[in-house]
Amino acid sequence: MRNPGSVSPEQPAEIGEHLPIRYVEIEIRVAEPTLMAEGIVLLRLPLPFALNHINTYLLDEGDGWTLIDCGVDCDAARQAWDAALASPLLGGRPVRRILVTHHHPDHIGLAGWLSRRFDAPMSITAGEHAVAGRYSDPTRDVVSERMAFWREHGLPGDLISWLLQRMPRYSKHVQPLPDNVAFVNLPEPVLLGKRSWRPIIGRGHSPEHLSLYDATTDILISGDQILP
Numbered sequence: 001m002r003n004p005g006s007v008s009p010e011q012p013a014e015i016g017e018h019l020p021i022r023y024v025e026i027e028i029r030v031a032e033p034t035l036m037a038e039g040i041v042l043l044r045l046p047l048p049f050a051l052n053h054i055n056t057y058l059l060d061e062g063d064g065w066t067l068i069d070c071g072v073d074c075d076a077a078r079q080a081w082d083a084a085l086a087s088p089l090l091g092g093r094p095v096r097r098i099l100v101t102h103h104h105p106d107h108i109g110l111a112g113w114l115s116r117r118f119d120a121p122m123s124i125t126a127g128e129h130a131v132a133g134r135y136s137d138p139t140r141d142v143v144s145e146r147m148a149f150w151r152e153h154g155l156p157g158d159l160i161s162w163l164l165q166r167m168p169r170y171s172k173h174v175q176p177l178p179d180n181v182a183f184v185n186l187p188e189p190v191l192l193g194k195r196s197w198r199p200i201i202g203r204g205h206s207p208e209h210l211s212l213y214d215a216t217t218d219i220l221i222s223g224d225q226i227l228p
Contacts, residue, residue: 031080033058033089037219039193043084045071047106054106057221059193064096066192067120068212068221072109072173081110098122099184099192101223102206103132105173112175125201126183127208135170136177143167184210197221 028034030053034042039060044053057068071077086092095118100108108124115122124132135142143164150160184190190197190212197212202225212221220226 028055031083033084033087035089037217039195040219041065041089043080045080046074046076047072048074048076051106056107058090059195061096061193064094065090066097066099067095067114068099068192069101069107069223070098070110070114072106073113073175074109074173077110078113081114094118095120097192099190099210100124100128101211101221101225102209103128103135104206104224105168105170107223108132108177109174112177115178121180121182122178123182123184125186125208125210128206128210129177129181129183131207132174132177136174138171141169143169195219200225 024036026034026036028042028044030044030046032044034044036042036057041058041060043056043058045056047053054069054071056071059066059068071081084090085095095114098111098115098120100111100122102108103124111122114120134140147160147164150163151157184199186199186201188199190199192212195214195216197214200211200213200220202209202211205224209223209225211223211225213219
């Protein structure tokens with residue numbers, strides 16, 4: 001989540017001065033929900049690889065929570081969700097809705113598990129859902145399908161063999177998605193957590209990555225479209 005400041009166009013931002021981002025000095029620990037703004041809770045989840053954590057968000061709906069991203073499918077992340085949802089801050093209230101920013105396993109991995117557990121509907125952009133469907137197709141090996149591309153661009157054969165053996169397959173870290181996934185209705189505002197969010201589509205990190213911006217409070221939930 002980013003909280004943009006109020007730098008005017010006539011005031012060019014310089015390094016360390018007049019930055020258009022206000023950094024909030026809050027200590028964030030893995031598996032401990034942290035209140036970041038009114039009605040917005042950050043939950044940092046563990047990852048079982050080098051980038052060792054991901055930030056997910058919960059938006060307060062009064063009788064429950066909307067989740068923004070879900071973490072990768074691994075035991076540590078499941079345990080973190082169990083502990084967080086039972087914590088005093090989250091109050092034991094159920095998950096009412098799930099919104100996924102993009103198809104990467106660390107964001108979508110536990111969406112199916114959480115959806116089935118709470119009977120909560122899931123939403124994502126159509127472009128991201130299409131990629132997730134291809135990657136999770138049990139009849140395909142998308143890692144092997146990249147071999148021709150790697151060879152064409154000069155990747156040594158021994159490295160290709162290493163990648164084929166070592167690169168994790170999508171289904172290893174992603175639970176099956178719900179049967180009925182709703183697509184985000186672009187460019188209509190998204191009503192979540194008693195706020196009206198403007199959907200912003202980014203391309204490059206993934207095909208149709210969704211970020212959410214609340215102009216009233218200058219809060220941006222950027223997913224992976226903005227990385228530190």
